[in-house]
Amino acid sequence: MGEAIVITSGKGGVGKTTTSANIGTALALQGKKVCLVDTDIGLRNLDVVMGLENRIIYDLVDVVEGRCKIHQALVKDKRFEDLLYLLPAAQTVDKSAVTPEQMHKLINELKQDYDYIVIDCPAGIEQGFQNAIAGADRAIVVTTPEVSAVRDADRIIGLLEKANTIESPKLVINRIRNHMMKTGDMLDVDEITTHLSIELIGIVADDEEVIKASNHGEPIALNPNSKASIAYRNIARRILGESIPLQPLEDKNKSVFGKIKQFFGVR
Amino acid sequence: MKKRQNVTIKGTKDGIVLHLDDSCSYYELKKELDEKLSENQRTQAERQSTPVKVDVGNRYLNDAQREEIKDLIRQKKNLVVGEIESNVVTKAEVDKLKAENEVVTVSRIIRSGQVLEVPGDLLLIGDVNPGGTVIAGGNIFIMGSLKGIAHAGVFGNDQAVITASSMQPSQLRISDCLNRAPDNAQNNDKREMECAYIDENHQIIVDRLQVLIQLRPNLNRFEGGH
Structure with missing residues (x-):
């Protein structure tokens, strides 16, 4: 019996889909059998980020309405040996095409065959959100170090706590710009964590490579050299229950002088 | 006879x-x-x-x-x-009276979009985040930080007070008075252990917690003690 994890944020554009794609990929890299579920019906794009758009035949609404079997709608990711699948959202209808009960049933069915179900939640708190959290056991709230994103995350956490079928949500802080945090122009990690008072499960630096990779349909987590990739892999390992310290945010490419200082152990 | x-x-x-x-x-x-x-x-x-x-x-x-x-x-x-x-009151009246004089203890975080309403005094062990609201018929005591809206004495009790360990509200309301944070609040000084009350000019004043000892002696419920 697997576990369903919903990735949500409230606010749009903070990186829910990217986070879903990368956590799913990273979990598959750890050898887990993963199914990604896109619940953003009408505005799907998890398939684009995963580079699986061309292979979609059936979608989530087809499954729910009985036009096909679940396994017919699942799109297999060829980069993995039978570990990573995607259940795409429908694009021609809207969020009201599915009810929370139907979603709950669907996720429960998927849980029989997969270790982890990663549910990509749409922005907002309306039916799309209610659908996405219906079958979830755990929740990850994504936010960026902006006041508006943190405010919405707070609202979402409140709603998740009210739906007490889900264990206490975990926090991912995305798009961190270290230099802005240092100068105090951005909320810092501690500030956000104490404000939201939920457990931090990962921080991801703002990295242009992420955008590049998304546009190519290859989740950044596949690239072992990127900082963001390591961050996502760490999140996946923390989901699996390992205890891994947070990555330092400092830039690697220090000046020559900095390297010399480091060599002599001067801080 | x-x-x-x-x-x-x-x-x-x-x-x-x-x-x-x-x-x-x-x-x-x-x-x-x-x-x-x-x-x-x-x-x-x-x-x-x-x-x-x-x-x-x-x-x-x-x-x-x-x-x-x-x-x-x-x-x-x-x-x-x-x-x-009359020496007689109905059960409903007593329940109402009791509720209005009770201190309700709540231990949670009031997050954005959430509203917590109690008929009597409220003792909140936790924070009120921005966008969250607490409403009480009596006083409001917040053990954490108040960053949202607090409305004390909602049925028109001018004597009601609001206290917080960290006072950074977006709005304070007592009875029918309203006070909001300045638009360009740049002061990063810690506003710790403060209280808000209505003064004789019908204005909400925020001050040190200790001033309440003089201003609101009726907050005492404990008789005796040496």
Whole structure:
């Protein structure tokens, strides 16, 4: 019996889909059998980020309405040996095409065959959100170090706590710009964590490579050299229950002088 | 044996006190009250109006009956009805009274979009985040930080206060007064252990917690102690 994890944020554009794609990929890299579920019906794009758009035949609404079997709608990711699948959202209808009960049933069915179900939640708190959290056991709230994103995350956490079928949500802080945090122009990690008072499960630096990779349909987590990739892999390992310290945010490419200082152990 | 009087009239410094017997029927009582007041009227000189207090003992009067008694007395000249006192209250009234005087303890974080409302005093162990609201009929005591909206004395109690360990509210409301944070709040000084109350100019003032000891002595509920 697997576990369903919903990735949500409230606010749009903070990186829910990217986070879903990368956590799913990273979990598959750890050898887990993963199914990604896109619940953003009408505005799907998890398939684009995963580079699986061309292979979609059936979608989530087809499954729910009985036009096909679940396994017919699942799109297999060829980069993995039978570990990573995607259940795409429908694009021609809207969020009201599915009810929370139907979603709950669907996720429960998927849980029989997969270790982890990663549910990509749409922005907002309306039916799309209610659908996405219906079958979830755990929740990850994504936010960026902006006041508006943190405010919405707070609202979402409140709603998740009210739906007490889900264990206490975990926090991912995305798009961190270290230099802005240092100068105090951005909320810092501690500030956000104490404000939201939920457990931090990962921080991801703002990295242009992420955008590049998304546009190519290859989740950044596949690239072992990127900082963001390591961050996502760490999140996946923390989901699996390992205890891994947070990555330092400092830039690697220090000046020559900095390297010399480091060599002599001067801080 | 002489018939027992159902209505006794007593004169005091502050006016007339009417003692209404609680063992007779309401109908009898009304009749006798009417008679008594009518005969009484003749003896009284037409002077300034006299305040009347009514004591109904162990009789429960519903709202309609109260009005009836009041009307009856008002019809007579010079009499002004003050209050009707009864030893009896209904369970509903007591529950309401109790709720309004109770301190409700809540241990959670009031997040954006959430509203917590209590009839009496609120003791919140946790924070009020921006966009969250706490409302209380009485006082509000917040052990964490207040960053959202707090409304104390919502039924019109001007004496209500708001206290917080960290006071950074977006809005403070007490009774019908409202106070909001300045638009360009750049002061990063810690606002710790503070309270808000309504002063004599009907303005909300935020000050050190300790000023309440002088300003609101009625916050004390504990008698004695050495």
